[in-house]
């Protein structure tokens with residue numbers, strides 16, 4: 001066959017890996033044709049909504065639903081008493097605890113679901129909610145986890161035996177009724193000994209405040225039970241549709257093959273949409289009871305008050321070093337406020353997620369970590385918001401400890417990092433707290449970053465600014481925020497990562513059509529990450545068909561292979577690997593077909609971009625397209641017709657993307673107002689599949705980091721009232737507050753990943769939070785500041801300045 | 809309740825007439841009654857802009873306006889801005905410059921940006937940031953949204969000049 005096209009043109013034509021291919025998702029979104037869960041309408045569909053508790057801790061003396069049932073349009077009101085006979089008034093959480101679906105005898109946090117009103121539309125449901133009468137008896141409220149561990153108030157009666165003694169929890173013995181678990185990693189005694197004998201020890205306490213992922217679309221679902229054929233269909237904002245199907249099956253008793261779970265378009269997830277919420281259970285029950293489809297959609301207040309908060313870690317650290325700055329030991333203790341139920345979305349073996357990556361990017365010989373989980377009267381559901389299972393907390397902790405140690409040593413914090421980085425030749429590197437880092441080249445990344453911003457120049461400018469400030473020439477300070485992070489993503493190996501006992505592999509199934517186009521289905525689900533675009537690029541490079549000829553489909557459990565979903569930056573590391581592996585199976589079969597067609601031995605052809613070529617005879621080849629057709633129209637001896645493959649990929653290890661971030665910030669001492677002058681972000685996520693999408697992920701992650709560091713907090717008063725229940729008080733940055741970011745990269749592929757990709761979506765958040773925070777704190781370093789807690793809103797910054805005597 | 813009101817709207821060029829309770833919010837009318845699902849709900853308190861529509865030439869958040877208040881008015885939603893065969897330059901630019909991720913804010917963003925560019929055809933970056941500050945995006949960090957609006961502005965000005 002004559003070939004007019006050059007090899008480079010053939011590569012371009014594929015739009016494979018490395019190409020900034022424009023997103024195929026965008027047509028529907030830019031034209032208002034997205035299909036989000038609230039867009040779904042079914043005949044006769046009803047609407048369900050919750051009556052929620054105004055109290056943070058109260059006994060329920062009575063619920064009277066009679067008046068509500070009289071309200072026009074109201075069809076049913078469910079309470080715990082209705083769910084109890086079905087065994088559905090409590091449900092298992094992802095963390096081995098159990099959680100009330102509807103308040104069973106008492107409420108444990110403000111906003112807790114007390115009754116579910118099902119009505120013809122939202123307005124009727126709201127009228128019905130008004131009419132439900134609940135009689136409460138207030139109980140003493142505990143919002144402070146330290147107090148919870150001392151208090152006589154037992155929050156959860158099911159945590160004590162008949163003698164009032166704490167029972168064992170899912171992760172071992174409790175030492176108090178309000179204690180959930182203690183989780184340890186590392187070597188306690190050796191670490192304490194190293195620190196006790198060290199010449200230099202820095203200590204710090206820090207609170208990583210409670211915050212919230214707050215995707216623009218709230219959570220919701222539509223449940224439709226078809227009693228004629230016994231099938232339940234559940235649409236919803238699910239980051240892990242297959243896991244939700246299994247959970248629904250386990251708790252409802254419906255067989256899994258009779259349940260179809262569909263995640264349609266999702267308006268952002270960020271961890272908020274991983275867990276299972278009472279709304280899902282109540283919608284399913286209500287659909288079974290009424291025989292009609294039932295929709296439940298949170299409003300923003302529901303979402304902020306009750307749905308999967310993040311962080312709330314009280315961290316205490318000790319770090320020891322030689323006088324030259326070589327770190328010798330790290331000790332970390334966390335008191336973790338998990339709220340009323342332990343409903344964190346963590347792999348079950350890691351009750352505090354991957355907090356044990358808190359040694360960060362540094363070669364720390366000895367370390368110890370202990371986390372105490374505690375019940376309080378706050379909403380449950382701690383999620384790893386835009387991070388992989390508490391890595392955000394871990395990285396914040398170590399990046400603050402490094403800064404505090406630099407102050408103690410009177411050393412430059414950039415230099416302190418450099419002398420403690422794990423060296424390139426040490427990879428694969430086993431950290432003191434157990435994880436094996438796959439690959440890294442931290443020094444190269446750090447040097448590139450410092451050079452890009454002219455670090456020495458910035459420090460000189462800062463020194464001048466301090467001098468000018470002291471001389472009364474300016475009221476603005478300048479902070480240089482540094483952060484170097486190592487993420488741990490791609491959960492994960494089935495041997496150590498599971499959710500509710502489900503191993504965290506992922507999957508891809510490919511069908512090539514006779515004309516040389518294809519569909520690939522995956523166990524993940526995009527929430528804006530552009531899977532339909534990037535997974536097709538991986539396949540294009542692997543199988544030699546243009547990305548534009550490949551449809552990617554996710555989120556329908558009736559068609560997609562089983563997979564654990566999208567969170568913890570696991571799509572590229574796990575499902576991306578499954579995609580490449582399934583593609584390689586296709587290629588192996590295609591190679592045999594090509595060899596037959598070319599009348600040579602299998603080993604005499606080789607794959608080249610989009611075709612199989614006879615070795616040494618480049619003019620003799622069969623394109624993948626030709627092979628695809630042959631697979632369906634020729635009888636090939638010894639080969640089944642068709643061209644399909646499936647891969648269930650269990651990764652051998654996690655992946656460890658890393659990065660170097662630098663923020664330059666001006667702070668007005670008199671108003672506390674911050675101005676981010678410059679933000680430089682270097683990311684190394686291994687092989688880059690679509691640079692445009694990577695850059696977009698970095699911008700988004702940094703903006704969410706800015707929000708967390710500079711203002712966003714879920715705050716409570718002493719009575720357990722949520723003070724930040726609307727976007728009026730919960731800070732989401734707008735275009736006005738956000739700077740332009742400079743992005744950069746190095747490429748250190750993962751050695752164990754089929755295409756070397758590591759995942760990136762969460763890195764900017766994980767690295768960004770300490771970077772913004774360090775910038776604020778660095779500005780005050782010359783005046784004796786060592787640490788102040790986030791969020792650094794204007795008021796807190798003003799108070800810091802005031803406390804340091806800068807207003808005199 | 810039976811105190812229904814007779815309401816007439818013109819939505820994306822089409823006349824609509826119906827009876828509604830006084831408390832019916834415009835976003836509900838659009839999404840539930842008229843099946844116009846481009847405008848989304850993100851906050852219901854006028855903070856996020858996901859529900860932005862144009863009413864008689866002004867950007868309005870339809871989550872905090874009653875349908876009755878829009879009686880007799882002309883409303884444009886993302887569905888009325890451009891379709892597959894006649895994309896608005898902003899729709900094309902958002903795709904070209906990766907101005908969206910999950911897409912949930914996008915209809916509101918583009919609807920607002922069409923007005924911004926009508927009011928100010930050649931905005932500076934600062935003017936865009938200020939003019940778009942009523943629309944929240946949780947995914948993109950805004951940088952590419954601003955780029956998209958700048959690109960559309962340039963394209964629209966060039967087209968206008970060519971036409972003159």
Ligand code: FES
Pocket residue numbers: 848849850851852853854855856857858859860869870871872
């Ligand atoms: S839903 Fe209208 S502004 Fe947020």
Ligand code: FES
Pocket residue numbers: 216267268528908909910911912913914944945946947948
């Ligand atoms: S693209 Fe997701 S909120 Fe803007």
